[in-house]
Amino acid sequence: MDASTPRAGIPTHDWVYRILRRRIMGGGLAPGEAVTLRGLASELSVSMTPAREAVRRLVAERALEMTPTGRAAAPRMTRERFAELTEARELLEPALARRAAPHINRALVARLKELDLHLNAQVASGDAVAYVEGNTAFHSALYEHADAPALTALVESVWLQTGPFMRLVYGRLGTKRLTDHHVAAIKALEAKDDAELAKAIRADVRQGLELAQHAFDEA
Amino acid sequence: MDASTPRAGIPTHDWVYRILRRRIMGGGLAPGEAVTLRGLASELSVSMTPAREAVRRLVAERALEMTPTGRAAAPRMTRERFAELTEARELLEPALARRAAPHINRALVARLKELDLHLNAQVASGDAVAYVEGNTAFHSALYEHADAPALTALVESVWLQTGPFMRLVYGRLGTKRLTDHHVAAIKALEAKDDAELAKAIRADVRQGLELAQHAFDEA
């Protein structure tokens, strides 16, 4: 895929990690598809050592699964697992939004509006990967101001697990008309209505779950 | 510490991981204290490779921090970080308890009562490490029946981050009289009162935060 990530300064294992991570999030690995250390290493023209570290890190972050025999593979998503991860997001993200609310300013609101606009363009274009990236960018921009690195890291680890599947969800649905909870969130943010903000975020997350149910049914 | 963990079958890097993890959870590493690859490797009579993998895995799980120069060290706990992690537990654990509630039976209740009894003995003895282990064992036994591996893994990753500090908290307080929310949780479990169960779990988690505030003030 994109082995052309800038490599300035960062250690090799980190570089490999980022490439592989992007590939996973972008759906470059089919569920259950294995990634071999030598394959990854030779493809990126590095040795096995940094390749192994990158893979192990992704396994620790649950972006990859480990077979009993020690092979790393893209995890398979089940309805149950997706529901669990969504529940985690439903619980954590509104809390993060509440924490961010006091720190918002005009510039952030403008940025969120811009991101949402960009997002709508992407959903219209049908580019599922871009949509997932844009959606996480929106939430990320908001939670950035929550000043809660530990909580944010937790949420991001959930995103990492759901990401590759979300792409599949949006890919199937294509350009379906769905309510944009982001505008409600922005409105609540401007009105400084914390309860409404939390509700909007929660609804946005839950919508992802509902869309996924469709994807499961079609499968 | 305990380099005498049974090594049957499991790969070396996993063995090293478990030992190091236990050490961290038990407070064997002071906050900010570094762990060197060669030191760990020679201590356990293994090569640098599995030592590095174990360290990297713990870093990925946020049980260790990485300095800008690439050295791994036990993370420092701040009041803010602890509050964040506690909030995550407050949000996730009641949900996990609710999920477990329908699956409880007489045997589980008996086991929980036994674990809580054991726990009280440990808090009386003043062994902080044993208390932390016992407490996680109690919660773990309950959530085991939630049939929610992804959510449980998320909570356990939070435990891993708070664990070493909790020991410090309980160590300072020693045998202070504190309300046992576990009995309330068990009672709610028997009465099949989900709301009360969630409340008890939440209170139990929150109590940890309050105790920690004391520890911070004393520091």
Add this chain to the structure above:
DNA sequence: GCAGATTATTTGTGATCACATATTGGAGGT
């Protein structure tokens, strides 16, 4: 033609090494 056994290949694991950088300890000057 096909199922089972056997060989060949691939793969993960752990060890060792060279190299560059970071850290530490001490010497010398103010």
Add this chain to the structure above:
DNA sequence: ACCTCCAATATGTGATCACAAATAATCTGC
């Protein structure tokens, strides 16, 4: 006594290799 600079040491990183186990490919017998 304290700070600065420099050498000695320690440390992380990445590469290469040997080995055993797992997977894939091939062959054999029916």
